[in-house]
Amino acid sequence: MTLKTIKAYARAVAITFEITLRQNFSDAFIIFAVIVQPMIIAILALWMLRDIGGDIGIFVIVGSGLTGLWSGLLFISGNSITGERWVGTLEGLVASPTPMAVIVFGKNLANVFQSLASMIASYIAVALLFDLRITIEQPWLFAASLLVTVVAFICFGLIMAGLFVINPAFAQFQNGLEFPIYILAGFLFPIAMLPGWTTPISYVLAPYWAAVALHGSATGSVPPAEIGFAWLMMLVFSLVYVLASGRIFRIVLRKARVDATLSMQ
Amino acid sequence: MNAIQVDHLRRVFTTNVGRFRRESKEVVAVDDVSFAVGDGELFGLLGPNGAGKTTTVKMLTTLLIPTSGSARVGGFDVEHESQKISSTIGFIFGGERGLYWRLSGIDNLRYFASLYHVEPAVAAKRIPYLLDLVGLKDRGNEKVEGYSRGMKQRLHIARALIHDPQILFLDEPTIGLDPVGARELRLVIRNLQAEKKTILLTTHYMFEADMLCQRIAVIDKGNIVALDTPEELKKLVLDLSVIEVEVFGVQDDLLEKIRKQKFVDNVSVENRDQRQILTVQTPRGSEAIPDLMAIFDGRRVGKVTSREPTLEDAYVRLVGGDA
């Protein structure tokens, strides 16, 4: 890859980011998924958990924010490719010299970035309705954890967008993937609540490690070394996702050209 | 080297029918198609709806993989070297889809410029030039959803030209446009031809192909049935003349009866408001009119005229009345 190509790809990612954000801005479904739903979940969860005490305020804000981050990833980034097909723009993208993975990366960057609004929405809901002390114990670790989380989610989104195209059956289970991850990743209650056999599943989910790092640094309940380990896990998974997605995209696009499914006609 | 080289291209679609018991059905969209387009040539692919035009173009633009046969565009194989082809070609498929409606025309062009690796400085000059070329200079900042169909189709042309490709595929570019919009678009195509671009144009409008193309391939049911210059194609029907009869409601059995007459070579029907125009090709010219009238047997008939054959008649002869 020459420097010129890298520059061209970087520019493509930047403009895809901009275009995606501007298009999503007026999308009511996205506003619901990353703002309204996390807000309601935050209020509900805090009402339920308020007697537990301790740092429950920040715990609920982070947890509800994570639900928004995940739902946004599932429903918005998951449809990165299929959505273009519905609009009829997929053929134009596929035929361009920019690889599909680069385009989807740019789209996911925008989606995950804007899904961070769910954290802010949760914060507003909690701060307005409840009189609680809300502080982030380790702000620098928290900020770094957020950054690593964004990377991991973007990379996870690459895989999902590809899988949802390969097999419509995956896409039909899209609704059914929302809450299981809330449960298995320990967004709002510890995975110790779950039966032991589900623990290995949690360990292979990047959102689980995101929850460990973000909850841990926000409440100060987890030693820095463990937060570092969670980062490591997220980065390892990201690498795996990126490598696999390159392959998945090649298979997906080849299959779409064979099956004539790039367009809806 | 030819800009486009097509050898025995074939494409079969498999569709699933039925909900509970899924059965697959095979449809041959392109049967066996071969042709070549020279550098800087404006080549027409002409045929009725469903003849295989769009499928052919989709294979040449790397969006569909051929079932068998091969094709090279700009010297690269369409199946295995699609990445290399992408920056040398531009394409449009007729219709309004394929643009981001919530963005302005300029933003759509900016986006595709970047995806086609056009340097920002170059794009900044090229976008206004293209908007001017397709007559959207004053509307570039408006959202595409407010555009008319014709404006969207012209924006598509600008999009296809954003990276200044050498080879262009225009699939039914004027479909669904009002006559004025269609004429403006044909003017744009003429200008592209003057810039020495290689253009493959598909259409089912005969006069459009006649007006623009240097050579025409007539495609029907997935096969090429004729390939020549418009002038040579017209010679196919020199031996015939054409009688046009204005009728009011024509039954299939009457049509069948006319078709069976020895002096009739071909019959086609075209609807015009409340009337139909029956076009009968015959080697006997106006002498055949009395015999023809006898078949109508007192049924109400409007104007009857006889004329020299046109390219359209050649086309009708080639694809057999269902044009």
Place this chain on the structure above:
Amino acid sequence: MLNTARINLRLFWDGAVLSYIALFRWLRPSTYIASKVFGPLVYMLFFVLLGRYATGSSDASFFVIGNAIQMCAWSGIYGITMSITGDHWDGTLPYVFGAPANRLIVFLGRAFIHVIDGYLGVVLGFFWGITLLGLDLSQTSLPALALVVLITTISTSGLGMLLGCLSLMTRNVMFVNNTVFFGLLLFAGANVDVATFPGWMQSISYALPLTRGIQAGRAIVAGADLSQVSGLLSTEFLFGLIYIALGYVLFRWFEKQAKRRGTLEAV
């Protein structure tokens, strides 16, 4: 007379069954069944686990009952609004309004099958509660519980019908649906005791369907008999009727407006 009845029955049936099939035909049959059977379980699990974490107790019957009854909002809100607005999307609304069909029959027909669907959803919710989440129904009068569920499903569907008609006037059907569904999740008290809400939140809760139904359901499961919850139930039913009536009035109003302004196809 008899003929009119037969025509109305057909209308009712067509509205019910055909709109239902139209709604789900994009799914494969196997996926449809899986989503119907396991969808409720996943939602219940999340909130029941959250409830267990909150109370520190393994007895989660409060949450199990609440979320099982909440299941009726699934069909009641999403199903009904989608089947009312579905017409709109297919461009078939003018034919419904153009036909000399009895509007009330068409309107109720569209909702009917979702009431059954919602009812089965609640039954399934209770099934998962008993088999997986330790719900104990040994003190419970099952016929009474069945009645509670039926009335609650009808009243919640009433809200769905009102929303469906509101949705005819907006482009963002899903935004309205989602917000109301999650709003119910919070305000109807499937996971919280409504009595702990501040006053303004309680007034929202008691203006909604489902709230009293969930309370009645909890009482019945704990061993109460029907007479002890008759007040809750009759108010719940009344609210359902009010919502249905509002929805129907809105439906007719929409028809009139649309015909006057010629906006049947474009809103």
